[in-house]
Amino acid sequence: MTKIGLRNTWFQVHKWIGLALAILIIPLCVTGAALVWDEALDHVVNPQRYAVGNGPALTPDQLATAAQAAVGTAKIATIKLPAESGAPAIASTGPMPSKTQGPAARTNVYLDPATGKVLDVANSRSGLIMTMHMIHGTMLIPVWGRPIVGWIGVAMLFSCFTGIWLWWPTVGKWMRGLRWRRHRNLDTNLHHLFGFWIAVPLFVLSLTGAWISFPTFFGPLVGENARPMGFSAERAAMNKAQPLGTTRMPLATAEAAALAKQPGSVTQIAWPTDYKAIWQFTIKPAKGKPATLAVDDASGIASIAPDANRGQAGIARLMRQIHDGTGMGIVWQAIIFLGGLLPAILAITGVIMWWRARGWKAELKAKQKARASAA
Structure with missing residues (x-):
């Protein structure tokens, strides 16, 4: 040619x-x-979520109590604590039944970390930013x-x-x-x-x-690993898992056990579920990378949890970081x-x-x- x-x-x-x-x-x-x-865009689209006050943050237990009151009979499954000033704490319920593709819908509760005031309540699969995703x-x-x-x-x-x-x-x-x-x-x-x-x-x-x-x-x-990211059998089960109606161990006790094993500041908490009866705490130490601590709800024994991103290691994780x-x-x-x-x-x-x-x-x-x- x-x-x-x-x-x-x-x-x-x-x-x-x-x-x-x-x-x-x-x-x-x-x-x-x-x-x-997307985070900056969320500030513009949903300014009410970021109308936080000044002052020391409440304990995770206090924030969880405030979030639970906002969702009624649904159970809180996770809570993400603010990493910087001006950001809200975000609590999420267990997954709702759904036939749609992707992660199941949850109810997100946005809280003022200083007062526990509910700033917003929204479905995790609704809104402009989620639609764009x-x-x-x-x-x-x-x-x-x-x-x-x-x-x-x-x-x-x-x-x-x-x-x-x-x-x-x-x-x-x-x-x-x-x-x-x-x-x-x-x-x-x-x-x-x-x-x-x-x-x-x-x-x-x-x-x-x-x-x-x-x-x-x-x-x-x-x-x-050829396993599709986020679609393993374990992840699928975890995505459907519901938080336990009653835990054997109070949140404050589980948090103390995790911090005794790994000192630092707690950034995220996941409640025990009907799939795995363990508390999970993401802790940011004074130096080094954040660690995930698993606390058995029955025994109170704390241990370092396996890397949650093991299915997205190396090049695959880098590709996602480059892309977004x-x-x-x-x-x-x-x-x-x-x-x-x-x-x-x-x-x-x-x-x-x-x-x-x-x-x-x-x-x-x-x-x-x-x-x-x-x-």
Whole structure:
């Protein structure tokens, strides 16, 4: 195949990937960009959750009592204590029965850590931010949503590769490709320039997105556990487990046992359930990484719990961090924010370019037909 023929082939691949996925790419990318700073967005959307007072925090036992009063007969299953000033404590009930894809719905109670005042009560699977998470993760499509999103990521990998091929100038040095006015139309210039600058970050985001969607394929390639993240039999059972109606040990006693084993500050607590009758405490020591302590509800014996992220170790965990920007710093977060917005612009400008091309091709055919008739 000649160089021109190969270029035309890549052009067709690039064009039809863009046209076929344009409607899906826009909501997928825009929600991904917004979710880079989902916590800041939650401050804007739900300011009542962050109207906390000053002063020392109540004990976890006191906060749990306040949360329990807000949910009635439902049982509190976890409580997350604020890691910084200005943040609420968040208590969650056990999972509600559900047939939908993903984690089961729970009732979240937002508390002022200083007073125990209930700031908000909400379903964990409702609200703008959760809807954006579901759009980005499954496109709101039951069962097949996650694989569809994964295949969109695979298609975007090819789009990045073919886009760079088509961006590369056919004559002269590659620096010519950085010129603004490569075409008389604004949308075409935007497509060429934005496509170049976002190609590498978009390739990384597409690869990590596909990795998250298809861990059983990518995991073995790097010698990691092929088990899908979050979908093991144990995790499925834990997701359905209900907190015990009555525990043998009070929360304060279990907390003291955990802190005796691992001194530090408690950041999260999980109640004993009908699946495992143990308390779990996430404790942040003065130095080093946080540890999870398991306290047997019957005996009160505390022990270091196995790593809760053992199914997401190594490369798989890194891929998720890269994809959502968690702990990756403001520079990378800004890059992936643009990596979410610019593909939406590329999709729109690509459709405009295709539609314009249809017009001038139809006009050209009409002129050729008129000339043939005249001859």
